[in-house]
Amino acid sequence: MKIIFAFFLLASPALAQDDLLSILETEETGGDESVYAAFKTTRIVNGQSVKMHPRGVLNFIIGHRFGKINDGLYHFFGLDESTIRLGLEYGIADRIGVGIGRSSFQKTYDGAIKIKALRQNAQMPVSVVLYSGLSATSLRDIGSYYSSRYFFFNQLLIARKFSSAFSAQLTPTLIHRKLAETARDPNTLFALGFGGRIKLTNRVSLNGEYFPGFSGYDNPGFFNCLAIGFDIETGGHIFQLHFTNSHGMVENYFVAETTGDVSNGDIYFGFNINRVFQIVKNR
Numbered sequence: 001m002k003i004i005f006a007f008f009l010l011a012s013p014a015l016a017q018d019d020l021l022s023i024l025e026t027e028e029t030g031g032d033e034s035v036y037a038a039f040k041t042t043r044i045v046n047g048q049s050v051k052m053h054p055r056g057v058l059n060f061i062i063g064h065r066f067g068k069i070n071d072g073l074y075h076f077f078g079l080d081e082s083t084i085r086l087g088l089e090y091g092i093a094d095r096i097g098v099g100i101g102r103s104s105f106q107k108t109y110d111g112a113i114k115i116k117a118l119r120q121n122a123q124m125p126v127s128v129v130l131y132s133g134l135s136a137t138s139l140r141d142i143g144s145y146y147s148s149r150y151f152f153f154n155q156l157l158i159a160r161k162f163s164s165a166f167s168a169q170l171t172p173t174l175i176h177r178k179l180a181e182t183a184r185d186p187n188t189l190f191a192l193g194f195g196g197r198i199k200l201t202n203r204v205s206l207n208g209e210y211f212p213g214f215s216g217y218d219n220p221g222f223f224n225c226l227a228i229g230f231d232i233e234t235g236g237h238i239f240q241l242h243f244t245n246s247h248g249m250v251e252n253y254f255v256a257e258t259t260g261d262v263s264n265g266d267i268y269f270g271f272n273i274n275r276v277f278q279i280v281k282n283r
Contacts, residue, residue, distance in 0.1 A: 035119075035120040035121060035127070035161050037051075037161075038050055038051070038120070038127065038159050038160070038161035038167040038169075038197070039051045039159070039167060039169075039197055039207075040197075040205065040231050040233065040238055041231065041238050041240065041272070041274050042059065042089060042097075042099075042114075042274075043240070043272065044169065044195040044196075044197065044207050044208075044209045045195070045207050045208065045209050045227035045228065045229045045240070045242045045244065046209065046225060046227050046242075046244060046246060046249065046254045047155075047171055047193055047195060047209055047211065047251070047254070047255075048114070048129075048131050048155065048157060048171070048251075049157065049159065049169060049195075050116070050127045050128075050129045050157045050158075050159040050169060052091065052094070052095065052097055052114065052116050052129070053089060053090065053091035053097055053276075054091050054094055055091045055092065055093050055094050055280065056091060056278060056279050056280025056281065057090070057091045057276060057277070057278055057279065058088065058089070058090050058276070058277045058279045059088070059089040059090075059274055059275070059276050059277075060086075060087075060088055060274075060275045060276075060277070061085075061086070061087040061088070061089065061101075061272055061273065061274055061275075062084070062085075062086060062272065062273045063084065063085035063086075063087065063103075063249045063270070063271075063272045064082060064083075064084050064085075064270050064271050064272075065082065065083045065084075065105070065244075065247060065249060065268050065269075065270035066078040066079050066081060066082050066268060066269050066270060067079070067080065067081030067082070067268065068260065068265075068266050068267065068268055069243075069265070069267045069268070069269060070264070070265035070266060070267065078268065078269060079269075083103065083104045083105040083247065083248075083249070084103070084104050085101050085102065085103035085104070085105070085249045085250070086101060086102055087099060087100065087101035087102075088100055088101070090279070095115060095116040096113070096114070096115050096116075097113070097114040097115075098111070098112070098113050098114070099111065099112050099113075099114070099133075100112075101250070103248070103249055103250055105247060105248050105249065105250075105253065106137045106139060106248070106253070107137060107138040107139050108135050108136065108137050108138070108248075108250055108253075109135065109136050109138065110133060110134070110135035110136075110250045110251075111133055111134060111135075112131060112132060112133025112134075112153075113131075113132055113133065114129060114130070114131050115129065115130045115131075116128070116129050117129065117130055120159075120160060120161060125160060126158055126159060126160045127157075127158075127159050127160070127161075128156065128157065128158050129156075129157040129159075130155075130156060130157075131153075131154070131155040131156075131157055132153070132154045132155070133152075133153055133251070134150060134151065134152050134153070135150070135151045135153075135250045135251070135252055136149045136150050136151070137149050148178050149178070150177075150178045151175065151176070151177045151178070151250075151251075151252035151256075152175070152176040152177075152252075153173065153174070153175050153176075153251040153252055153255070154173070154174045155171055155172065155173045155174075155193075155251070156171070156172045157169060157170075157171055158170045158171070158172075164199065165198060165199040166196065166197070166198055166199070167196060167197045168194070168195070168196040168197075169194065169195050169196065170192065170193070170194050171192070171193035171194065171195070171209075171211075172190075172191075172192055172193075173190065173191045173192070173193055173211065173251070173255055174188065174189075174190055175188070175189045175190075175191070175251065175252050175255055175256045176188045176189075177189075177252060177256065189213060189255070189256050190213070190214050191211045191212060191213045191214060191224075191255050191256075192211075192212060192214060193209060193210065193211040193212075193225075193255070194209065194210060195207065195208060195209030195210070196208060196209075197231075203232060203233040203234070204230060204231065204232050204233075205230065205231045206228075206229075206230060207228070207229050207230070207231055207240075207242075208227065208228040208229075209225075209226075209227050209228075210224065210225070210226050210227075211224055211225040211226075211254070211255050211258075212224045213255075213256075221259060222256070222257055222258060222259060223245060223258050223259070223260060223261055223262070224258065225244065225245065225246045225254045225255060225258040226244065226245050226262055227242055227243070227244035227245075227246065227254075228242065228243055228244075229241050229242025229243065229244075230242070237273060237274060237275055238273075238274040239271060239272070239273055239274075240271060240272040240273075240274070241269075241270075241271050242269075242270055242271065242272075243267050243268070243269055243270075244260075244267070244268055244270065245258055245260030245261070245262050245266055245267060245268065246258040246259075246260060246268065247259065247260065247268055249270075
């Protein structure tokens with residue numbers, strides 16, 4: 001981990017001078033007066049935002065989630081425990097992006113595609129993005145059938161930037177899991193997430209999101225995902241510091257299988273680090 005952090009903080013000083021934040025703020029190009037930077041990164045907190053990387057831009061993400069804060073001093077308020085997700089996102093076209101990742105939580109691999117269908121401008125009040133992916137756990141004792149390892153998720157991201165300081169998003173979400181937690185739990189679940197961003201300063205924003213479930217959430221051991229955090233821009237990086245009741249960082253976990261009870265103080269502290277690289281120069 002020390003090597004990874006050193007790489008993020010020190011690598012490619014010349015590249016940082018090209019103002020990587022300008023890359024983060026730039027979305028697909030167009031001849032109209034398009035609205036951009038409703039969100040500064042591709043995730044509001046846990047969930048995806050309508051943010052898209054331009055063609056040729058690679059984003060390397062380190063996601064880190066510590067243990068529960070209410071574990072107390074013996075576990076150093078959760079800091080003794082941690083899970084990590086390493087991810088890559090790449091803009092293969094100005095309106096099409098792909099991503100892959102690997103999380104230590106449940107030893108999960110994930111992949112997804114992201115397509116911008118509509119872009120907010122003077123004639124269009126919202127941006128609309130289609131997000132679809134799958135994940136698979138590589139735990140050895142998951143079940144007798146290999147297909148039991150798979151989860152599928154589909155989301156429609158609908159966002160509007162109301163002003164330079166406020167953006168909001170609705171996220172209808174469909175999760176299908178091959179193997180549910182118990183026999184009485186359904187394999188397909190629906191949730192309607194919503195989130196937002198409030199700009200506090202030129203480099204700091206307050207973000208929040210909530211994913212209430214509307215079908216298949218009968219298991220008393222699972223709760224709706226709630227998250228709040230701060231985005232902080234610093235010299236070519238965006239740090240996301242957040243608090244959430246979800247331990248997992250992949251859609252099927254935080255939407256469908258969040259185990260933290262907020263009323264009981266089950267809160268996890270975590271962070272994301274985003275490092276952007278211009279792989280292919282746009283014409």
